[in-house]
Amino acid sequence: MALTLSLLGCASHPTIGDRTLEKGESLHGYTLSFENFFPVFFYRYGISGISDVGFRVGVPIYGSGIDYSRVLFTRDNKRDVVNVGWSLTPNSNFDFTYYKFSHGKKQPSNSVYWGLRGMYIPKGVNGNQSVRLGALFGVYRKGRIGYEVGYFHDVSSMPISQIFNTSFDPADTTQQWGDRFVDFPHVSKSGLPSEHSRLTGLSLRLTISLSGKKEEEAPPSPTE
Secondary structure, three states: OHHHHHHHOOOOOOOOOOOOOOOOEEEEEEEEEOOOOOOEEEEEEEOOOOEEEEEEEEOOOOOOEEEEEEEEEEEOOEEEEEEEEEEOOOOOEEEEEEEEEEEOOOOOOOEEEEEEEEEEEOOOOOOOOEEEEEEEEEEEEOOOEEEEEEEEEOOOOOOHHHOOOOOOOOOOOOOOOOOOOOOOOOEOOOOOEOOOOOHHHEEEEEEEEEEEEEOOOOOOOOOO
């Protein structure tokens, strides 16, 4: 139970598709992640040949959200995509991500991607703001199974050089940083990771993409 509660305190972000959806094409599936612990179901819908919108529903609610993706650049088997989204969690957040995809030539193909993400938590579990920057890396295998890892750091909460220091305590004024981080506790009174916690910026996820479909165009009306 303690582990479940701690994971529910993390931030969340959209599940992007492995390809650009055509107009009227849909894609759905679910994501298992460190951020949410419970599955998050997603549905993406192509609104044009270069953009799509995504909806997420978490169990029971955290991890839910909405996002929008748009292709900025395509050449051969590469494409650049920008995504903006909002996620509902105890540390609800807005995020902006610039992705770079590389796709295999065989169909269905494997895809490799990486991205730069900015994340803004307007009011976390401790009532404070958090601005995070970081990177992610992911792989889609034949458009069906995706793996992703990423980390987004809050520079106001701790030195980035200390992210692997498990004994770092922002309330310890005897450190070389003095009281610089005292006002940015990493744990809330309820025991959840706060908006300043390293856990809030960690992303580990597995995505299962199920078969999508494209809406059938209505047949032409018979001529008189």
